[in-house]
Amino acid sequence: MRIEKALRNIIIVILLTVVCLVISVPKRIPVKITYKFIHVDGQIIRPDLDIRIFGKDLKRDLDMSLGLDLAGGSYLVFEADTSKVASDMKMTSVEGVRDIIERRVNLFGVSEPTVRTSSFKDKLRVIIELPGIKDTNSAIDLIGKTAQLEFAQVSEGSEQNLEPTDLTGADLRGARVEFDGQTSKPIVALTFTDDGARKFEELTAKNIGKPLPIILDNSVVSAPVVQDRISGGSAVISGSFSTEEAKNLAIQLNAGALPVPIHLVEQQTIQASLGTDSVAKSVQAGLIGLLMVLFFMILMYGKLGLIADFALVIFSLITLAIYKLIPVTLTLPGIAGFLLSVGMAVDSNILIFERFKEEIRVRPLADALEVSFGRAWDSIRDANIATLATSFVLANPLDWKFLHVSGPVRGFAITLALGVFVSLFTGIFVSRNLLRVLLKERKS
Amino acid sequence: MKYKSIYFSISGFFLLTSILSLVFWRLKLGIDFTGGSVVNYSFSKDVGKDALTGVFKNAGVSDVSINSSANHQFTIKTEALSQRQKVQVGADLKNVDTNYQELSYEVVGPAIGPELIQKTIYAVIFSTSIILLWVAYQFKNIKYGLAAVLAMLHDSLVLLGSFSLLGHFLSVEIDFLFVTAMLTILSFSVHDTIVVFDRIREVSKRDYRNLSEIADGAVTQTMTRSLNNSFTIIFMLVALVLLGGQSIRWFAVALLIGTVSGTYSSPFVAIPLLLTFDKFKKPKIVISK
Numbered sequence: 001m002r003i004e005k006a007l008r009n010i011i012i013v014i015l016l017t018v019v020c021l022v023i024s025v026p027k028r029i030p031v032k033i034t035y036k037f038i039h040v041d042g043q044i045i046r047p048d049l050d051i052r053i054f055g056k057d058l059k060r061d062l063d064m065s066l067g068l069d070l071a072g073g074s075y076l077v078f079e080a081d082t083s084k085v086a087s088d089m090k091m092t093s094v095e096g097v098r099d100i101i102e103r104r105v106n107l108f109g110v111s112e113p114t115v116r117t118s119s120f121k122d123k124l125r126v127i128i129e130l131p132g133i134k135d136t137n138s139a140i141d142l143i144g145k146t147a148q149l150e151f152a153q154v155s156e157g158s159e160q161n162l163e164p165t166d167l168t169g170a171d172l173r174g175a176r177v178e179f180d181g182q183t184s185k186p187i188v189a190l191t192f193t194d195d196g197a198r199k200f201e202e203l204t205a206k207n208i209g210k211p212l213p214i215i216l217d218n219s220v221v222s223a224p225v226v227q228d229r230i231s232g233g234s235a236v237i238s239g240s241f242s243t244e245e246a247k248n249l250a251i252q253l254n255a256g257a258l259p260v261p262i263h264l265v266e267q268q269t270i271q272a273s274l275g276t277d278s279v280a281k282s283v284q285a286g287l288i289g290l291l292m293v294l295f296f297m298i299l300m301y302g303k304l305g306l307i308a309d310f311a312l313v314i315f316s317l318i319t320l321a322i323y324k325l326i327p328v329t330l331t332l333p334g335i336a337g338f339l340l341s342v343g344m345a346v347d348s349n350i351l352i353f354e355r356f357k358e359e360i361r362v363r364p365l366a367d368a369l370e371v372s373f374g375r376a377w378d379s380i381r382d383a384n385i386a387t388l389a390t391s392f393v394l395a396n397p398l399d400w401k402f403l404h405v406s407g408p409v410r411g412f413a414i415t416l417a418l419g420v421f422v423s424l425f426t427g428i429f430v431s432r433n434l435l436r437v438l439l440k441e442r443k444s
Numbered sequence: 445m446k447y448k449s450i451y452f453s454i455s456g457f458f459l460l461t462s463i464l465s466l467v468f469w470r471l472k473l474g475i476d477f478t479g480g481s482v483v484n485y486s487f488s489k490d491v492g493k494d495a496l497t498g499v500f501k502n503a504g505v506s507d508v509s510i511n512s513s514a515n516h517q518f519t520i521k522t523e524a525l526s527q528r529q530k531v532q533v534g535a536d537l538k539n540v541d542t543n544y545q546e547l548s549y550e551v552v553g554p555a556i557g558p559e560l561i562q563k564t565i566y567a568v569i570f571s572t573s574i575i576l577l578w579v580a581y582q583f584k585n586i587k588y589g590l591a592a593v594l595a596m597l598h599d600s601l602v603l604l605g606s607f608s609l610l611g612h613f614l615s616v617e618i619d620f621l622f623v624t625a626m627l628t629i630l631s632f633s634v635h636d637t638i639v640v641f642d643r644i645r646e647v648s649k650r651d652y653r654n655l656s657e658i659a660d661g662a663v664t665q666t667m668t669r670s671l672n673n674s675f676t677i678i679f680m681l682v683a684l685v686l687l688g689g690q691s692i693r694w695f696a697v698a699l700l701i702g703t704v705s706g707t708y709s710s711p712f713v714a715i716p717l718l719l720t721f722d723k724f725k726k727p728k729i730v731i732s733k
Contacts, residue, residue, distance in 0.1 A: 069691070079553075120559055136549070137531060264527060265553035271545065278689025289683030293676045300672060332692050333624055339684065340628065340699070343677035344635075350676070351639065354669040379642040382582050383635040386575050390631035393571040394624070402566045409624045416628070 006436035013430050017314050020321035064324055065112070066131075067331030067411060069270055070279050073131040074139060077266035080124045085260060094124040096259045101126060101143050107251040108142055120402070126262065136269045142248055144262060149253060150215040151200075153207050162213060162220075167203055171196025173233075175253035177246045180238060186246035188237040188253070197233025205229040216249070278332060286339050290316070293346060301353050307434045308349035315345045315426040322418055333412035341419020344387065348427025351376040365439065373432055380427070384420050391417040448719065451712040455598060458705075462605020465612065471604065472611030474619035477561065479554035481525045487516040488543040495540050496520065503532040517547070524551050564623050571627065572596070575634050579641070587721040588641055595714035596633040599705040600626055606701045610694075621695040629702030636673075636710040640666050641718075655722050663711040674707040 149169030394413030580589030
């Protein structure tokens, strides 16, 4: 009975392994075979995940998502100056900053940016990760600008004064880059909301024949003279823009103004080439380490070791597949976390095998096997829960403000924790069933 | 545990060395802690250090340390550069070598470091308490929790001391990754200790010898597994130290030192401590006729 059940479990494990293998392999595998009359030259293309479960679409491209240190990109931390904001509004204003920055980077065309807030003591920060962005300076400019748009009118008095009006960037529906029909210079075309259109109409009616300065971040960018009352709610800003500047201005106006000023406190830019080199070396090192472990296990435990090795290979495949499915963004510390969890996965088997060596002296094989698993389980459970506790603190899934909320520590903790979970499955379930079927009592 | 005093003196020696080194030489802190800028440049031709110093001087940066590595690559450390200074340096370098590449750039404001240290201390206190409570709960005795946690702090201290020495002699700086390594060692150390404790718990259920004898047996029985397990992790780490990328080399070294210390501390620090605590327990009242 026990053997039949074990066989059934093994079939489940094999199926799972095959699925994970398909997920784990790279998208394109070149195939080139030349053998006598057979010539094959092509590639195997792995399908992407695209299924419907309970009416929900599940779609993943199943590519490993790499962190900034591996794929290159920029990591920026801005601190918000909330000294002029009431204390109960500070967090709200920083969240406003985050939303606007998020819109700006999205409009800038960054793939998969992350923008998070962090608060520690009285310091409020916004942390931004921009994978693949090499021109960090222009990104910083774009993110950091306040882009406060105002329309002013010129009041007549002893001298000319700029008098702000109630028409501001908040009344905008949208902004886009166009080119002037006559000078073919870039201009920014504005569309107002209904409310804004009404204000603009009143404003132009009042100021016919006078200039209507457009003020951006406290400096006048253009001061067109109003020819006539303008209804319909559109206006243009013309100035000496380059196309790039006009585009960035449009992005900033579309995204809205930052509610509080921010300044850069931390920056990291990594070129992909540096990352690729490290990855290649670390992956190679990991594979060599893994081979040494596989070899060591066979050397120490013979047939048992071979079974542990099977479990370990299955462990690696499942873990990689989970990284791709969740997806876990892989960083260098993340790779280290994975390699460490390989060590922990082997540990479960070593504990069991050492126990087995003791039990086999006093019991028949099948019983010894079950007893070893039972006894070793206590140690494995207690030890792994301690590891999970630490990785919980490091990963900080509840975003507790007094702990690290970002960066390499988190990546490391997540891969370590996942590794522990998967190792419990492979170290116990997989190797137990393999052993039940493969290990037979020697008939003497 | 005949040789308890020997184990304590070995640990004492390492702890003393670590503490002395930490007191006199401190730790060499990287820019994650101190604030500042680190830039990596790769040039297409030979450029002298003087040319680079000049470029930074021109941007108003005087405190510059330049290290050259292979293939015309330079690592330059300065005070934290402002955005304006950075742009200026970039423009001036174009004059030195039009094909230069900025491989990486990092700037950390002065406020970040103290915050990192504080958050790390909180993380250590937090995970230490969780582990203390968990072990005390599992083994129904606070002595086990204390012994495990003290052994764990022993390993952290040895690790800090080792990096103080490495910093003094090899100019190894500690960074964010080192913090990660230290926190990992906390859990690793206790992982090993729990396995031995577990055996003590199991044996004492059916064996009424005193704790010292049971502990001796438990250490002997779990020694092979402890060594074999550490070997597999050490294989992994040695491969990473020797062959892995530059950026995680010292991280792997930190984990390696922690693993070795963690393997030693379970049988030779945690268990002797447990037995010492056990001596302090109040004698049971024996009712005799």
